[in-house]
Amino acid sequence: MLYALCFLLFMIGLYCAVVKKNMVKIVIGIMVMEYAVNLFLIMLGFRFDEAGKAGVAPIIDKLDAGARQVFTNTSVDPLPQALVLTAIVISLGSLALMISICITNKEAKRMSISVPLPVFVAVPLVMAFLLAIFGNKGRTAATILANLATIALLIMALCSLGQTRMYLMGKWTIPLGINLVLDGLSSLMLLAISVVSAASMLFSAGYMEQYTAKPKYFTLFLLMVAGMNGVVLSGDMFNLFVFLEIASLASYALVGFGCEHEELEASFKYMVLGSIASMFVLFGVALMYANTGSLNMAYISAAIQSSGLNAGLAFALGLFITGFGLKAALVPFHAWLPDAHPSAPAPISAMLSGVLIKALGVYAIARVLFNIFGVSIQVGWILVAMGLLSMTAGAFLAIGQWDLKRLLAYSSISQIGYVVLGIGLGGLILAQKRNPAWASLAILGGLFHLVNHAVYKSLLFLNSGSIEMATGTRQLKQMGGLAEKMPVTRATCTIASASIVGIPPFSGFWSKLILVIAAVQAGFYWIGALIVFVSLCTLIMYLKVHRYAFLGELPENLEQTEENEGSMLAAMVFLACLCILMGLLLLPSLRQTLLEPAVKVLTDGIAYSANIINIQ
Amino acid sequence: MVIAALIAVETKDLLSSVICIGAIGFGASLMFLFLRAPDIAITQIVVEVLGLIILIRATISRDLTFITGDKEFFATVVSVVIIFVIFLAGINVFSTLPKFGTAAFTQNDNSASQKYIEDGLEDTGAANIVSSVILDYRAYDTLGEATVLFTAIIGATVILRKKSRRTLEI
Amino acid sequence: MKGMTIIVKTISSWVKVLIFLFGIYIIIFGHLTPGGGFAGGVILASSYVLLMLAFGRDFAEENLSLPLASKLDCVGALLFAAIALFGLFFGAASFFWNFIHQQYQLGEPLSLFSAGTIPLSNIAIGIKVGASLFLVVLTLSTFKPDTSGEKKE
Numbered sequence: 001m002l003y004a005l006c007f008l009l010f011m012i013g014l015y016c017a018v019v020k021k022n023m024v025k026i027v028i029g030i031m032v033m034e035y036a037v038n039l040f041l042i043m044l045g046f047r048f049d050e051a052g053k054a055g056v057a058p059i060i061d062k063l064d065a066g067a068r069q070v071f072t073n074t075s076v077d078p079l080p081q082a083l084v085l086t087a088i089v090i091s092l093g094s095l096a097l098m099i100s101i102c103i104t105n106k107e108a109k110r111m112s113i114s115v116p117l118p119v120f121v122a123v124p125l126v127m128a129f130l131l132a133i134f135g136n137k138g139r140t141a142a143t144i145l146a147n148l149a150t151i152a153l154l155i156m157a158l159c160s161l162g163q164t165r166m167y168l169m170g171k172w173t174i175p176l177g178i179n180l181v182l183d184g185l186s187s188l189m190l191l192a193i194s195v196v197s198a199a200s201m202l203f204s205a206g207y208m209e210q211y212t213a214k215p216k217y218f219t220l221f222l223l224m225v226a227g228m229n230g231v232v233l234s235g236d237m238f239n240l241f242v243f244l245e246i247a248s249l250a251s252y253a254l255v256g257f258g259c260e261h262e263e264l265e266a267s268f269k270y271m272v273l274g275s276i277a278s279m280f281v282l283f284g285v286a287l288m289y290a291n292t293g294s295l296n297m298a299y300i301s302a303a304i305q306s307s308g309l310n311a312g313l314a315f316a317l318g319l320f321i322t323g324f325g326l327k328a329a330l331v332p333f334h335a336w337l338p339d340a341h342p343s344a345p346a347p348i349s350a351m352l353s354g355v356l357i358k359a360l361g362v363y364a365i366a367r368v369l370f371n372i373f374g375v376s377i378q379v380g381w382i383l384v385a386m387g388l389l390s391m392t393a394g395a396f397l398a399i400g401q402w403d404l405k406r407l408l409a410y411s412s413i414s415q416i417g418y419v420v421l422g423i424g425l426g427g428l429i430l431a432q433k434r435n436p437a438w439a440s441l442a443i444l445g446g447l448f449h450l451v452n453h454a455v456y457k458s459l460l461f462l463n464s465g466s467i468e469m470a471t472g473t474r475q476l477k478q479m480g481g482l483a484e485k486m487p488v489t490r491a492t493c494t495i496a497s498a499s500i501v502g503i504p505p506f507s508g509f510w511s512k513l514i515l516v517i518a519a520v521q522a523g524f525y526w527i528g529a530l531i532v533f534v535s536l537c538t539l540i541m542y543l544k545v546h547r548y549a550f551l552g553e554l555p556e557n558l559e560q561t562e563e564n565e566g567s568m569l570a571a572m573v574f575l576a577c578l579c580i581l582m583g584l585l586l587l588p589s590l591r592q593t594l595l596e597p598a599v600k601v602l603t604d605g606i607a608y609s610a611n612i613i614n615i616q
Numbered sequence: 617m618v619i620a621a622l623i624a625v626e627t628k629d630l631l632s633s634v635i636c637i638g639a640i641g642f643g644a645s646l647m648f649l650f651l652r653a654p655d656i657a658i659t660q661i662v663v664e665v666l667g668l669i670i671l672i673r674a675t676i677s678r679d680l681t682f683i684t685g686d687k688e689f690f691a692t693v694v695s696v697v698i699i700f701v702i703f704l705a706g707i708n709v710f711s712t713l714p715k716f717g718t719a720a721f722t723q724n725d726n727s728a729s730q731k732y733i734e735d736g737l738e739d740t741g742a743a744n745i746v747s748s749v750i751l752d753y754r755a756y757d758t759l760g761e762a763t764v765l766f767t768a769i770i771g772a773t774v775i776l777r778k779k780s781r782r783t784l785e786i
Numbered sequence: 787m788k789g790m791t792i793i794v795k796t797i798s799s800w801v802k803v804l805i806f807l808f809g810i811y812i813i814i815f816g817h818l819t820p821g822g823g824f825a826g827g828v829i830l831a832s833s834y835v836l837l838m839l840a841f842g843r844d845f846a847e848e849n850l851s852l853p854l855a856s857k858l859d860c861v862g863a864l865l866f867a868a869i870a871l872f873g874l875f876f877g878a879a880s881f882f883w884n885f886i887h888q889q890y891q892l893g894e895p896l897s898l899f900s901a902g903t904i905p906l907s908n909i910a911i912g913i914k915v916g917a918s919l920f921l922v923v924l925t926l927s928t929f930k931p932d933t934s935g936e937k938k939e
Contacts, residue, residue: 004707009621011703016625018695024671025625028633031667032621035644038656045729046651057652058733058745059820072734075745076652079729082749084656086761089824089915092663093768096922099670100772125763126867132770132860175728178756216774223767230760242760246767253771264775294728315706654820658812662828666919669835673926742817742904750822751904758907759870762914766863769918773856776925 003043009036010283017276023102026272027095033279034091038084041286045077080289083238087282090245094275097249101256101268123156124149124226128219143205146218150201153225154194157187166235174235175296181235183608184597188447189232189363191594192454195578196354197225200347203462203571207346207469211257220257224250224351228359237285238295244281244360248274248327251356255344266336266343273326273336280323287316301372301609309373320368321382328361330420331389334413338397341412342405342474346465349405353412354458358450362419371601371608375427383424388530390417395537404464404474404549407541408457414534415453415500421527422446422515426602429522436603438522443599445514452499452507452582459496459575463489466568467549476548483550488569490550492576497542499579502535507582617643634671638664655746728753798840805833813912814905823908827915834920843927855921862914869903869910 013036016029058078060071127149131142167180182190201221208214227247234240252274256267289295291312292303304313326333337357341349369375369383394414401407426443430436466489467482468474483490499508512535519528601608617640624636641664648657732745732753742748750758812819813826838846 005618007703007706008618011699011706012618012621012625014702015696015699018699020625022630024630025633027671028624028637031637032624032640035617035640038660039644039647042648042651042653042656045653057654057820059654059818060736060743060745075733077729078732078736078745078749081653081656081746082754082757084653085659085746085750085822085824086757088656088659088663089761090764092667092828092919093765095667096670096919096926097768097771097775099673100775100922100926125759126864129766129860129864129867132766132856176731177753213774213777216770219770220767220774223763223770226763227767238754239757239760242757242764245764246760249764249767249771253767253774256775259775259777267775318705655822655825658821659825659828662825662832666828666832666835666923669839670923670926673923744817744819744822746820747817747822747904747908751817751907755870755907758911759866762863762866762911765915765918766859769859769922772922773925776928 003040006036006040006043009033009039010279013279014276017272023268024099027098027102030098030272030275030279031091031095033276034087037279037283037286038087040283041080041084041087041289044286044290045080079295080286086238086242090242094245094249094271097252098268098271098275101252101264101271123153124222124229128222128226131215131222132219142215142218146222147198147201147205149222150194150198150225153229154198157190157194175294175299178239179235179296180233181297182233183601184599185363185366185447185601186232188451188594188598189359190229192451193225193228193232193355193359196351196454196458197221199458199571199575200350200354200462202574203350203465203568204345204347206568207465210469211345217254217257220250220254221348221351223247224254224356228355232359232363235298236296237288237300240364241278241281241285244327244364245278247356247360248278251348251352254348255340255352257345257348258343260343263343266339270336270340273333277323277326277333280319280326284316284319284323287312287319291316297367297372298609301374301606304373305606305609313373317369317373317379321365321379324361324364324368325386326361328357328365328416328420329390329413330361330386330416331393331413332386334390334394337413338406338409341409341461342403346405346461346468349408349465350458350461353409353461354454357412357416358419358454362416362423362450365420366423366602370427370605372606374606375431377428377431380424380428380431383420384428384527387417387419387421387424388527390414391421391534392417392530395534395541398541399537399544402476404467404476404479404545405461406474407476407545408460408464411500411538411541412453412457414538415449415457418512418515418531419446419450419453421531422449422518423602425515425518425522425524425527430603430605434522438518440599440603441514441521442518443602444595445511445518447598447602448514448595449508449511452511452579455575455578455582456496456499456508459492459572459579460500462568462572462575463493463496466572469568476545479549480552488572492572493550494546495576495579497546501539501542505580507579617647631672634668637671638668641667655744794840798836802833802836805836806830809833809912809916813908816908817904823911824915826908827912828919830912830916831919831923834916835923838924838927843924847924850920852921852924855917855924858917859914859921862910862912862917865910866907866914869907872903 010033013029013032013034016032017026018029020026020029058075058081060068127145131145165182167182168174168177201218204217204221208217211217224247227243227245227250230243231240231247234243252267252271255270256264285295288300291310292300292307294300294303309317322333326336329337341352344352365383369379373379375383391414394410394412394417398407398410398414401410422442422444423446426439426441426446429439429442464474467479467486470486470489471479471482473479495506499506502509502512504510512531516528516531519525519531604611620636620639620643624633624640627633627636641660645657645660645664648654648660732749736742736745736748742752809826809829809832811826812821812829813823816822816826834846834850837849
């Protein structure tokens with residue numbers, strides 16, 4: 001069967017990308033995977049007409065009624081052709097980027113990958129395009145414009161809290177056109193994205209002085225934000241994929257921004273694993289289209305509800321969990337994160353840890369699993385298992401690290417484990433048809449932890465950036481006694497660490513408490529105990545950070561360090577205040593505007609599709 | 617095409633690999649033509665040509681032609697086993713797909729493609745229905761795709777720049 | 787990088803113009819025949835790449851320099867975004883609305899002037915894709931790392 005040949009090609013490409021060690025070979029493997037998916041999509045659209053002859057291409061050349069009728073009956077499907085056109089161009093772009101990284105990274109011909117086995121949009125887009133043209137005229141002008149863009153996004157995100165709206169692009173009703181959906185979950189994510197990007201952009205104004213090509217940095221940064229906003233607002237699966245690619249490509253380039261050897265190697269590894277994840281997602285979308293005939297999330301969900309999961313859809317589900325799980329750095333698929341996050345410039349690490357893995361990974365998993373497929377008991381247990389694995393493995397691996405940013409990266413893996421655990425627990429409870437209030441509580445804990453982690457992890461990365469800029473090193477053993485020299489950094493770092501460990505009254509405490517309560521209430525006592533245990537490990541690792549970085553003796557070569565000033569301080573102080581204040585989010589009035597709509601979207605689950613179809 | 621893929625993956629000489637990729641791409645383009653997708657065939661051919669130029673530029677002039685060194689045996693075996701398992705799981709999938717030649721969109725009532733074919737000319741005025749889909753019905757996706765290309769190119773220029781860091785004037 | 791022999795140079799100077807014209811044809815007729823903005827843009831870029839391969843990098847850079855190419859790239863993208871934004875101002879007030887076709891119904895189907903904004907978008911995309919691909923091939927061929935570790939451009 002011809003489809004099986006496509007699948008064989010896909011597997012050959014996957015084998016090549018995963019097993020080979022030469023960089024160009026790996027790129028070739030990814031290209032073969034792309035060919036396979038494109039062929040599969042076009043094959044899906046092909047048809048024979050009644051007489052058994054092949055169909056005709058979707059181009060009209062005669063206008064009379066008879067010819068039109070024949071055309072309507074025999075034309076092949078134009079939609080996969082449009083999708084493949086898009087996919088071919090995207091793959092050309094990523095090929096160019098991958099080859100650039102290959103070329104610059106000349107010393108490493110071999111590399112080892114240990115793979116166990118892929119309005120909100122327009123503002124950053126237009127500003128990015130404008131900056132790319134005019135940016136070179138003045139660095140300060142570019143900085144101011146970029147910061148204006150992120151602050152404007154923040155204001156818009158605050159204004160659109162708690163609303164549920166749909167926007168039809170080009171006035172085509174779904175399923176003809178693409179719709180953008182703003183519901184509780186999307187608005188929460190938008191807020192998190194804009195807060196962290198505003199703070200990081202402010203920080204970049206000072207920090208990026210040590211790099212060249214600053215205007216292009218802002219362009220790429222804004223493109224990444226545009227991509228994330230597009231992912232969060234999208235109501236259509238292929239659209240999600242396209243914006244996923246925008247954000248991912250921008251982040252690959254930003255990770256390797258410094259052009260040092262280890263940064264480029266980290267960027268290449270990240271890019272390869274990310275491209276494999278994107279191929280998995282594209283293949284999953286193609287399978288979904290094959291089985292349901294639509295690309296719109298609401299219609300796919302309706303089709304799945306009426307026909308149930310067959311083998312194709314179950315395989316697509318597996319592909320999505322793998323692909324988005326890789327983007328979210330859940331534990332079997334986390335190999336790229338400990339290299340990529342430390343090598344990136346500090347504000348980019350803050351964005352990556354703080355929002356990228358959440359918007360591209362966790363949000364996408366939540367949206368696809370809860371609203372489209374519906375969480376079953378097996379899927380719930382898979383999520384819970386991945387969450388637990390990430391939580392514990394991340395914590396254990398972090399304790400032994402001596403590089404500050406690498407420690408923070410492993411800690412991110414652990415904290416994302418909490419989030420996925422909370423969401424998975426909620427899904428499991430819903431699937432087991434027990435008390436839905438417990439499920440709401442678990443999901444509330446997970447989502448609240450997501451927002452909290454965005455704030456304090458980005459603050460921690462910004463702190464590490466400020467330390468690195470002042471002292472020139474990231475190794476904890478080489479630091480010490482920075483408490484007198486850098487008081488603001490120390491204060492904000494303390495606040496952030498207290499939050500992440502879970503000390504009251506900071507925000508982290510509340511979200512962990514909710515998670516423990518939810519776990520115990522639902523009868524999973526061992527999960528609750530594990531959460532507390534991992535929090536103790538987190539305490540150990542952050543005590544280590546403080547002991548070595550801030551307390552202790554000041555080494556001789558660091559006598560000259562002084563506090564960084566200006567925009568970097570402002571950004572850190574802003575995030576620190578948020579850490580303190582976010583505990584207040586549990587007050588009923590704030591909770592109802594911000595968190596509860598998001599929770600409701602997930603607990604409603606597959607009712608999403610009925611809501612969307614009814615709105616329009 | 618599968619044979620070309622296998623050669624591309626296994627051969628030690630990078631230039632042969634790249635040429636095999638060209639063969640696969642050309643074969644894909646022919647298949648697109650057979651599958652009645654002329655738009656895609658044209659795009660695939662030209663993108664293939666340019667992609668080959670980029671790849672060859674990367675391989676020939678940089679002395680990266682040969683791969684040397686050992687592969688770690690255990691990691692390779694584990695990866696192959698996992699890929700084989702995925703393959704077996706996936707074979708089952710294809711029994712659920714409609715037979716080759718009945719297009720996916722005729723099986724489902726909700727599909728947009730039938731409306732694209734029937735109303736495309738009146739709604740958008742374009743005779744090439746694929747153009748009308750990418751530039752009118754789903755133009756937002758095309759904006760995304762143009763942005764992807766833009767991002768990739770800016771990323772490539774950033775990575776390939778002269779000096780990467782500046783010393784701070786303290 | 788250096789160019790090639792005199793035979794290649796002579797022939798490519800004729801062929802390049804043909805390729806460029808063919809690219810423009812594919813772009814403009816994109817709504818009637820297969821092709822469209824992307825394929826046409828790639829063909830445009832290849833005509834310049836042919837120039838670069840045959841005559842050497844410096845000659846091609848004189849014809850279409852790096853800053854100009856990158857500005858054209860951005861201009862093309864902005865043009866596409868602008869066409870989208872114009873949809874806001876006419877009638878239905880939505881992004882990407884095909885305002886020329888829906889409101890004014892200019893032109894007959896199957897002729898060159900039809901389909902509203904679609905040919906305009908094709909042209910914008912063609913400019914963008916052509917410029918950016920030429921830019922990337924130029925940058926890739928320019929890059930020469932020194933053995934001393936300092937990168938020269």
